[in-house]
Amino acid sequence: MxxxxxxxxxxxxxxxxxxxxxxxxxxxxxxxxxxxxxxxxxxQINLIDNVPEDQIRFKQVTDTGFGVKGVHYEGSLLCVGNLLMSWHPKKLSEVTPESLSIFQTVRPVPEILLLGCGKYIQPVNPELRAFIRSTGMKLEAVDSRNAASTYNILNEEGRIVAAALLPYGVES
Known part of the structure; x- marks a missing residue:
């Protein structure tokens, strides 16, 4: 005491x-x-300003697409590092190993694939999970808004990341 x-x-x-x-x-x-x-x-990390010109940064997620660098893209998108491309799946059931086959050839292999499932998080087909694991990536399936936001942060940190995004209006 x-x-x-x-x-x-x-x-x-x-x-x-x-x-x-x-x-x-x-x-x-x-x-x-x-x-x-x-x-x-x-x-220490500026998440809004001073983004390099060639860096993809999602500014808007809508029911039909995504806003990137002042351009609105309709439909689904596939992003790898700072490359952006249109992607054909319109709902999660159309996301297959074939639709993600680009990841068999992309080098360096992204450490994580952010799968934007649309409005709601949905279970991912075990065959698709196995395919993604076989490429050496980890899978994070979340709603599309969170997937785009996480992509921005990880990409800005300089990490090798990929995203497969369905528009936010997709529910099934």
Whole structure:
């Protein structure tokens, strides 16, 4: 008990000293900076501005397509690194190993394939999962808005990532 009492005695003195020190260096109406914010990874990564010209960045996800660099693309898209192409599947049941066969030849192999399932997350066919695993990629099946957002972040980090996106309006 005596040790605990001694440890608590200097605390009020420390608080008073900190208040005197901050009042000399900072205006009293300005809040103290948050330590959590000061050490955030996202303070080091600019997710909105200064995106390289050749980098794909999804700005809009609609029921019928996607907005990229001021251009609206109708229908499904397949993205690998900073390449963007039209993709023929219109619903998740049309996504097959054949529709993703490009990943048998793409080098370097993306570390992850973000599968945008449309409006809702849906179960992925085990045959399709096995095919994606055989290419060396991991699969993340999410709704298309989250897939596009995750693609932006991972691509900006410089990671090798791919996305197969169905329009947000797709429900089955």
């Amino acid at each position: 005596a040790v605990r009492g001694k440890a608590m005695v200097p605390l009020p003195t420390l608080v008073r000293a900190m208040r005197r020190r901050t009042s000399n260096h900072m205006p009293s109406n300005q809040p103290l900076p948050s330590l959590r914010r000061a050490f955030s990874l996202y303070d």
